[in-house]
Amino acid sequence: xxTIAELVSEAEIFAGMRDxxxxxxxxxxxxxxxxxxxxxxxxxDPADTFFAIRTGMVALEIAAPARPxxxxxxxxxxxxxxxxxxxxxxxxxxxxRAVGTVHAVAFDGAxxxxxxxxxSELGYELYRRFAVVITERLQATRMRLLDVYGDxxxxxx
Amino acid sequence: xxxxxxxxxxxVDSTRRETEDTWTLDLVxxxxxxxxxxxGQFTMLYAFxxxxxxxxxxxxxxxxxxxxxxxxxxxxVTRAVCAAGAGDRLGVRGPFGRAWxxxxxxxxxxxxxxxxxxxxxxxxxxxxxxxxERHGRVIVLYGGRAPEQLLYREQLDAxxxxxxxxxxxxxxxxxxxxxGRVGVVPGxxxxxxxxxxxxxxxxxxxxxxxxxxxxxxxxxxxxPGRVFVSLERNMRCAVGHCGHCQLxxxxxxxxxxxxxxxxxxxxxxxxxx
Numbered sequence: 338x339x340t341i342a343e344l345v346s347e348a349e350i351f352a353g354m355r356d357x358x359x360x361x362x363x364x365x366x367x368x369x370x371x372x373x374x375x376x377x378x379x380x381x382d383p384a385d386t387f388f389a390i391r392t393g394m395v396a397l398e399i400a401a402p403a404r405p406x407x408x409x410x411x412x413x414x415x416x417x418x419x420x421x422x423x424x425x426x427x428x429x430x431x432x433x434r435a436v437g438t439v440h441a442v443a444f445d446g447a448x449x450x451x452x453x454x455x456x457s458e459l460g461y462e463l464y465r466r467f468a469v470v471i472t473e474r475l476q477a478t479r480m481r482l483l484d485v486y487g488d489x490x491x492x493x494x
Numbered sequence: 495x496x497x498x499x500x501x502x503x504x505x506v507d508s509t510r511r512e513t514e515d516t517w518t519l520d521l522v523x524x525x526x527x528x529x530x531x532x533x534g535q536f537t538m539l540y541a542f543x544x545x546x547x548x549x550x551x552x553x554x555x556x557x558x559x560x561x562x563x564x565x566x567x568x569x570x571v572t573r574a575v576c577a578a579g580a581g582d583r584l585g586v587r588g589p590f591g592r593a594w595x596x597x598x599x600x601x602x603x604x605x606x607x608x609x610x611x612x613x614x615x616x617x618x619x620x621x622x623x624x625x626x627e628r629h630g631r632v633i634v635l636y637g638g639r640a641p642e643q644l645l646y647r648e649q650l651d652a653x654x655x656x657x658x659x660x661x662x663x664x665x666x667x668x669x670x671x672x673x674g675r676v677g678v679v680p681g682x683x684x685x686x687x688x689x690x691x692x693x694x695x696x697x698x699x700x701x702x703x704x705x706x707x708x709x710x711x712x713x714x715x716x717x718p719g720r721v722f723v724s725l726e727r728n729m730r731c732a733v734g735h736c737g738h739c740q741l742x743x744x745x746x747x748x749x750x751x752x753x754x755x756x757x758x759x760x761x762x763x764x765x766x767x
Contacts, residue, residue, distance in 0.1 A: 394675075396670070396676065397676075398670060405669050405670070406669065406670045407667055407668070407669065407670075408667065408668045408669065408670060408672060408676045409667055409676060410676050410677055411674075411675045411676045411677060413675075413685070434670070436673050437673075477677060477678045477680075477681060480678045480680075480702075480703075480706055481666045481667070481678060483702055484639070484666075485608065485609070485699070485700035485702045485703045486608065486609040486637075486638060486639035486643065486666065486699075486700060486703075487639060
């Protein structure tokens with residue numbers, strides 16, 4: 338069985354980080370299996386955990402009154418699930434449901450925030466990496482706001 | 495009258511509803527002469543008494559006896575075309591325009607389609623599969639607004655079963671019953687683990703989607719000269735005379751609709767008025 342330290346060193350989000358930082362991060366990690374249809378977290382929960390997905394897919398969903406649940410994004414192996422643990426008020430914004438069995442490394446966000454407070458280099462590295470994740474998600478969201486497929490100008494095609 | 499300006503009568507052999515507003519029509523020439531075309535070309539489809547509209551050929555170039563068009567009903571002409579049933583008569587001019595390039599032997603061919611853009615790419619996908627040994631990887635990346643708006647769903651299922659084609663499908667949003675991806679097409683490119691030196695990209699879809707997809711491909715290291723896109727414009731004459739489809743110094747009907755990205759990129763970043 339692979340150790341958490343090994344899994345952390347292979348996770349894309351932590352690629353290239355110094356060994357001592359990987360060790361600190363691994364200290365806050367644990368293996369987690371989320372069965373098909375189970376939820377990793379729900380909207381409004383304290384954002385005390387994030388996940389590095391190893392296998393399987395996670396659907397980010399939102400529920401609204403009188404409307405069916407809507408999947409707004411799926412995350413796959415190599416992706417990080419959850420960044421609200423970095424940003425006050427540390428509350429989850431969406432529901433996260435496993436599509437198929439998901440294997441992930443789960444990290445205690447509060448534990449890691451504490452380590453970032455005392456090790457500013459670790460904090461900088463993590464915030465820098467999560468800034469990329471947040472930016473990519475923001476760009477993808479903007480792209481979808483354009484509703485490009487709704488364009489009614491269809492001539493060729 | 496020039497042959498390219500005179501419509502040839504075709505009969506509708508069958509129709510299939512693809513989505514709420516999109517239909518695929520199988521047409522057969524009344525004279526029996528197959529309409530041979532190259533992947534990426536289009537015809538001018540004429541609903542008699544209503545008007546004419548440019549539509550990409552979406553069938554298999556190796557089976558030209560049936561002319562296949564996929565049409566979204568968005569205006570008077572396309573609504574009339576979509577309303578046609580078996581036995582009805584439509585006029586066809588063409589084929590017209592520059593085809594998709596035939597990728598060099600050994601190339602990984604990456605098809606990037608968005609929405610209705612899968613239709614103009616499908617003949618090139620058929621051609622790549624017909625000549626499968628010639629290519630490295632054959633990859634189809636397809637995005638749509640929602641699961642029910644994806645084209646050719648049976649075809650997608652069949653492609654998914656093949657081990658010589660890699661298919662990734664994503665939608666902008668979905669209900670909880672959808673077990674596939676939700677996200678944008680450029681994200682599929684980033685996940686496809688492409689070898690930038692071996693890859694050639696053929697893209698068709700809404701222009702904004704293509705721009706983001708090309709940016710993603712180039713960011714992965716793919717030479718822009720190995721990226722090709724197919725454009726939609728207001729083609730009328732289809733032979734480069736009327737100027738309705740002029741884009742910069744090009745007529746999309748004659749010089750396109752397929753362009754290498756460097757040929758056309760500057761024009762696509764100019765705001766139209």
